[in-house]
Amino acid sequence: MLPDLFADDRTKLALDPGAWLLGGFALGEASALLAEIARTAQAAPFRHLETRSGGTMSVAMTNCGAAGWVSDRRGYRYTEDDPLSGRRWPAMPPCFRDLARRAAETAGFRNFEPDACLINRYAPGSRLSLHQDRDEARHDAPIVSVSLGVPARFLWGGRERSDRPRRHDLFHGDVVVWGGPARLTFHGIDTLRAAHHAETGDLRFNLTFRRARLPDLA
Numbered sequence: 001m002l003p004d005l006f007a008d009d010r011t012k013l014a015l016d017p018g019a020w021l022l023g024g025f026a027l028g029e030a031s032a033l034l035a036e037i038a039r040t041a042q043a044a045p046f047r048h049l050e051t052r053s054g055g056t057m058s059v060a061m062t063n064c065g066a067a068g069w070v071s072d073r074r075g076y077r078y079t080e081d082d083p084l085s086g087r088r089w090p091a092m093p094p095c096f097r098d099l100a101r102r103a104a105e106t107a108g109f110r111n112f113e114p115d116a117c118l119i120n121r122y123a124p125g126s127r128l129s130l131h132q133d134r135d136e137a138r139h140d141a142p143i144v145s146v147s148l149g150v151p152a153r154f155l156w157g158g159r160e161r162s163d164r165p166r167r168h169d170l171f172h173g174d175v176v177v178w179g180g181p182a183r184l185t186f187h188g189i190d191t192l193r194a195a196h197h198a199e200t201g202d203l204r205f206n207l208t209f210r211r212a213r214l215p216d217l218a
């Protein structure tokens with residue numbers, strides 16, 4: 001067998017079958033993405049959602065797209081309207097959809113049609129504990145996750161919550177795609193450490209693109 005010279009190549013690093021870290025994939029468009037996040041947040045402000053158990057998430061969230069992910073005392077689900085305003089979530093900017101489709105394709109998932117984009121904002125001390133993304137109607141579409149701003153430590157686990165997670169640093173412009181056999185892998189973000197980024201100050205933003213609802217049959 002040939003030696004795997006590119007085993008540590010971050011431009012396309014296999015995390016598991018069906019899961020790829022695409023290092024710097026979104027770097028060239030990162031500023032445009034941040035501008036669209038700011039615009040989205042004017043219509044649908046970042047908020048700290050309540051969990052079913054009555055806690056408050058340390059990560060602030062908002063959404064764009066036809067469906068948005070929310071959490072409250074009733075549990076987790078997707079909604080068409082922003083519960084804060086009663087209006088539809090802001091539309092998904094075309095550059096978001098385009099990036100998500102290109103990243104999915106690069107990871108081997110053709111014709112990804114995201115209808116939801118969850119936007120996470122992490123301040124120092126924020127964390128997202130290990131979880132599966134399983135509130136979507138079907139699990140045949142991948143998840144595309146875009147990192148912006150200060151670096152974070154991504155926890156990449158297994159199919160069971162108890163599987164010991166591996167840790168990968170995610171930097172501004174990195175994209176992670178997981179689907180197929182990796183679609184329900186447990187993942188999370190370690191407590192964000194204080195750091196500075198020229199474009200976001202001490203914040204990290206993350207976009208996760210999902211197919212939340214059944215594709216229209218028409």
Ligand code: SIN
Nearest residue numbers: 120145188189206208
């Ligand atoms: C998520 O799992 O929804 C977000 C992951 C991240 O912030 O990188």
Ligand code: FE2
Nearest residue numbers: 131132133187
């Ligand atoms: Fe997730």
